[in-house]
Amino acid sequence: MTTESLAGRPAPDHAPTATPTATPMPPRIGGRERLALVVLLTAGFTLAVDFSILNVALPRIGGDVGFSLANLQWISTTFAVCAAGFTLSFGRVADLFGRRRLFLAGIAVLGVSSLAGGLATVPWVLLTARVAQGLATAAVAPAALSLLTTSFPEGPLRERVLGLNGALMASGFTAGAVLGGLLTDLVSWRWAFFINVIVAVVVLSVGPAVLTENKAANPPRLDVPGAVTVTAALVTGVYGLTQAGERSWSDPHCWGFLAAATILLAVFAAVERSVAAPLVPPSILARPSVRWGNLAGLLAFATETSVVFLLTLYLQKVRNYTPLQSGLAFAVLGLGTVVGGLLGPRVIARLGGRQAVVLGFVAQCAATVPLVFLGDAPGWLADLLAATFVGGVANLVAIVGFMVTATSGLAGGEQGLATGLATMSQQVGIALGTPVMSAIATVSGAETPHGILHGVTTALAVNAALCLAAAILLAITLPTDTSPADTSPTDTSPTDRRNSESAA
Structure with a gap:
């Protein structure tokens, strides 16, 4: 495998001239x-x-x-x-x-x-x-x-x-x-x-x-408090939306749950600002x-x-x-x-x-x-x-x-x-x-x-x-995003890097 195929960049100038520069192969x-x-x-x-x-x-x-x-x-x-x-x-x-x-x-x-x-x-x-x-x-x-x-x-x-x-x-x-x-x-x-x-x-x-x-x-x-509040907010909000579909948007039952979901989301945001690991x-x-x-x-x-x-x-x-x-x-x-x-x-x-x-x-x-x-x-x-x-x-x-x-x-x-x-x-x-x-x-x-x-x-x-x-x-x-070829490497875990290497 050539230097280019490993690192995605041309081989250094001192590379042997007998070794042609390889074209990056598509991932397999x-x-x-x-x-x-x-x-x-x-x-x-x-x-x-x-x-x-x-x-x-x-x-x-x-x-x-x-x-x-x-x-x-x-x-x-x-x-x-x-x-x-x-x-x-x-x-x-x-x-x-x-x-x-x-x-x-x-x-x-x-x-x-x-x-x-x-x-x-x-x-x-x-x-x-x-x-x-x-x-x-x-x-x-x-x-x-x-x-x-x-x-x-x-x-x-x-x-x-x-x-x-x-x-x-x-x-x-x-x-x-x-x-x-x-x-x-x-x-x-x-x-x-x-x-x-x-x-x-x-x-x-x-x-x-x-x-x-x-x-x-x-x-x-x-983050248990965060998990509890956001789950309660999502459950309440989605339930309110489904009731709006089943009943009507004029039903106080629907708006009560949507209002509760909004309050819970505000509580969740406050919790996330206060915990060490949100x-x-x-x-x-x-x-x-x-x-x-x-x-x-x-x-x-x-x-x-x-x-x-x-x-x-x-x-x-x-x-x-x-x-x-x-x-x-x-x-x-x-x-x-x-x-x-x-x-x-x-x-x-x-x-x-x-x-x-x-x-x-x-x-x-x-x-x-x-x-x-x-x-x-x-x-x-x-x-x-x-x-x-x-x-x-x-x-x-x-x-x-x-x-x-x-x-x-x-x-x-x-x-x-x-x-x-x-x-x-x-x-x-x-x-x-x-x-x-x-x-x-x-x-x-x-x-x-x-x-x-x-x-x-x-x-x-x-x-x-x-x-x-x-x-x-x-x-x-x-x-605005760059093309995949221009994207800089992201912070990945060792497992991610091994999987990337095995897929290439």
Whole structure:
């Protein structure tokens, strides 16, 4: 191996002339790293599927297990609240006590809780299982993402890996709706739980052999007051958002929880300024790439998931599609997210992370605008499929740009925190987008097909405007990044450096 291939710079002048200067080889992934990547991506895809796989099956579940119509929402709410509320704390726990350990423990809890959920015959068992599934998701998601970012060096290789991860996660939301409909109609809704058991057994069989543990050498004590207050704030806030979607934004119940979340966040900020080893060091949030990058992620997930919700209303309430037909119509969107995940790293390599985020939002806006004019126009289905495909591609380019921006330039010991923040932004965005757009559609429309169509198209117009506003804001606030070839080395742990060397 030449001096250039080791250090990334030309050999010194006294190097023998007989040895030609080598061109840096593209990074390669070894057999063990490839298996580890498959394990982590499989886990991420499964978690994404869990967010949507039960939605179309809720009425059937309610009849089989004994939920009243008014209480069906708790099947989704308990999962979403726990998944979003605990993710930041678990992300920091992964940094301090071991990402591999937390990942495997979370997968084990996911398998056991999914088995309990699939076998449930009474409501309290099913809700307990959903709480445990949410906690498992909060542990596994940031641990898996931080294992990805610490196992692959910054640059094209990590961008490619994050692109695959983003594509599979985004397509998992769509696949969940399709898979949930198929399982419910053809087999049983219980298999929506049992699939997780199979995945957990496979991951726990392979993961311990291929995943490498990495954590802080001398971890500080966990900031318990900070973890408690931020978890309470997130749980309370996400619950308030879900209630806004289920009830309405005028409900005092919703605003009471959102006000409590705001107070708890203020308490959390005060705690972080006073403790020696804060859960979220102010220096991390002071980085524009982290602060504005996570806002980009929140907006990317909020806008695209709410488009899916609005188009579901359009297809089922205006076009009289069945839930399964609606799910199949979104398969093209899922294909677009896969293409976007593969395209995102190429855009970042050519333009940089900031430009990829901005371009993604601009293209997403352009893809959403035609949906505003769907109405009863001939060829509406072709227009819808084309627009959702382009929107899926654009959204994933923005998401990959957000993931790369929000996790780059940080030490290996901070990756769990960085990925915990990124995962939290993703899940809060999912929780926020639907109730906001639902409120706009409800205020703008009425309970008739024509009224629903008007409400949906109005909300889609607001969605497109939000994408454009996000592009302008992020073009101003996100830092200008250099190309991967020019990026200076970051502060990494010895484990990170060994993994980087083994991947090259």
